[in-house]
Amino acid sequence: MAYRVQGVVVREKDAPATIETVIVPDPGPGEAVVDIITSGVCHTDLHYQQGGISDDFPFLLGHEATGRVSAVGEGVTEIAVGDRVILNWRAVCGQCRACAKGQPQYCFNTHNATQKMTLEDGTELSAALGIGAFIEKTLVAAGQCTKIDEESDAAAVGLLGCGVMAGIGAAINTGEVKRGESVAVIGCGGVGTAAIAGAQLAGATTIIAVDIDDAKLEQAKRFGATHTVNSKNEDPVAAIQALTGGFGADVVIDAVGRPETYKQAFYARDLAGRVVLVGVPTPEMQLELPLLDVFGRGGSLKSSWYGDCLPSRDFAMLIDQYKLGRLDLDGFVTERVGLGDVEASFAKMGDGTVLRSVVEL
Known part of the structure; x- marks a missing residue:
């Protein structure tokens, strides 16, 4: 059964980011559906809106996210329903020439979900960095989910999903x-x-x-x-x-x-x-x-x-440093906003008045 949820979409270059109904399919083999908890408003999302990444419009924005796994597809064993996760855009393939050399942090063939999320009329969406996290639920490759503990502030540790980790x-x-x-x-x-x-x-x-x-x-x-x-x-x-x-x-x-x-x-x-x-x-x-x-x-x-990171190694290590008081991830969260505030957050980003606006769902 597909899910009908609300997400932030930009339909064409320099168009405003608007809330649209998005159809999220059930996860297929190797995929997971994740209920988004938080998603940071990253400069990369603004680049997508401005056409600076590609012209594959429309885009489902958002990628710097935490969430909870709500469904998994066939063959998924590394995560389970109920797991709290950070989403990443380096789902290591294990088979490319970088991985074969023992350098998975450079994986040249990282996985995204095979299926596409769509608008109500069937128009396929391009998910920002293969994630698309300004949405109530998103579809990702299972390898894009890195399990984390339940104690840490989701808004803070979610920033490891992109900018802070970089x-x-x-x-x-x-x-x-x-x-x-x-x-x-x-x-x-x-x-x-x-x-x-x-x-x-x-x-x-x-x-x-x-x-x-x-x-x-x-x-x-x-x-x-x-x-x-x-x-x-x-x-x-x-x-x-x-x-x-x-x-x-x-x-x-x-x-x-x-x-x-x-x-x-x-x-x-x-x-x-x-x-x-x-x-x-x-x-x-x-x-x-x-x-x-x-x-x-x-x-x-x-x-x-992406900071040459390996999410499975680096996320847990940095969260430990955060919990020990050696890394001030809380300090990067300037404000907490809703889905409808993404466009305003882009404007603040241009003014240089925030480190990170974080969308909370």
């Missing part, structure tokens, strides 16, 4: 920040602030937050920044070098994803340092760097995919 993972997994190292993070939105929290968790002793907004820089201190740089008022490369003995940071994380900020990251790192790109560029952006500088500065230039 930032923390950019520091810990991709950047491999070590105890005593220096880290600079360019861009202090949700992902950048999470990278700062990740650097602190990893034991960095100098953590430099860079942004053009003083309020964001002040907020970054709460999550572990030891120094701040307003790049509207001073050259961030020179400032980062000055704060690291004239050398540059061991790791510089670009959480903006623009050519200008990437160049800042490139030149603000120490010799043999690491640059991590976790901010998402748009398709038209181009980067030019002198190849001799790329060679001469050594080190590594890395891109971070």
